[in-house]
Amino acid sequence: MSRPIYETDEHRLAERSTADIIAAMYKLNMIPMPSKSQVDFMGWSEEENRVRAFFEMKRRKVNRLRYDTLILSLHKVVAMDELERTTGIPVMLAVTWNDGTGLLRVSKVERPLGIEIGGRWDRNDPQDVEPVVHFDVNKFNMIDQKVAT
Numbered sequence: 001m002s003r004p005i006y007e008t009d010e011h012r013l014a015e016r017s018t019a020d021i022i023a024a025m026y027k028l029n030m031i032p033m034p035s036k037s038q039v040d041f042m043g044w045s046e047e048e049n050r051v052r053a054f055f056e057m058k059r060r061k062v063n064r065l066r067y068d069t070l071i072l073s074l075h076k077v078v079a080m081d082e083l084e085r086t087t088g089i090p091v092m093l094a095v096t097w098n099d100g101t102g103l104l105r106v107s108k109v110e111r112p113l114g115i116e117i118g119g120r121w122d123r124n125d126p127q128d129v130e131p132v133v134h135f136d137v138n139k140f141n142m143i144d145q146k147v148a149t
Helices: 009-026 074-087
Strands: 029-032 041-045 050-059 069-073 091-097 100-105 114-119 129-136 141-145
Touching (some): 009 029, 009 141, 074 091, 074 129
Antiparallel strands (some): 114 129
8 A cells, every 4th residue: 555645736836946045046956856755856066067965845834943943754864864875965954934944964963952753643644653853943054034924
């Protein structure tokens, strides 16, 4: 039995919006990765003719400092770390909050703030509840800041 895919057009638009911010700031072509890849985008430099970074995109509909941490699936963190170790190419977590966009190179985080059980309980999908990693939101390099509305 295959697992449902919860990604919507709204998710894809939010990812593309974050990718556009990164593309403009770092002069990269943001190439979407196939569905079910470990990450969402590959940042390609035309100038250097090489992949500069991989990006996992997240959208949080709160201001960045609303919570002390951002949680991410432990499975996703392990996959991102393995991709970077295998390729030698940085893997970045890109998060857009209501008040800005930040980047974090997960492999460079000395130690996450903690691992707990977390996820979503509202969809009645037992596979949505899993170990999650907490990252300090203050460790993100803010690349785009918006006035909170």
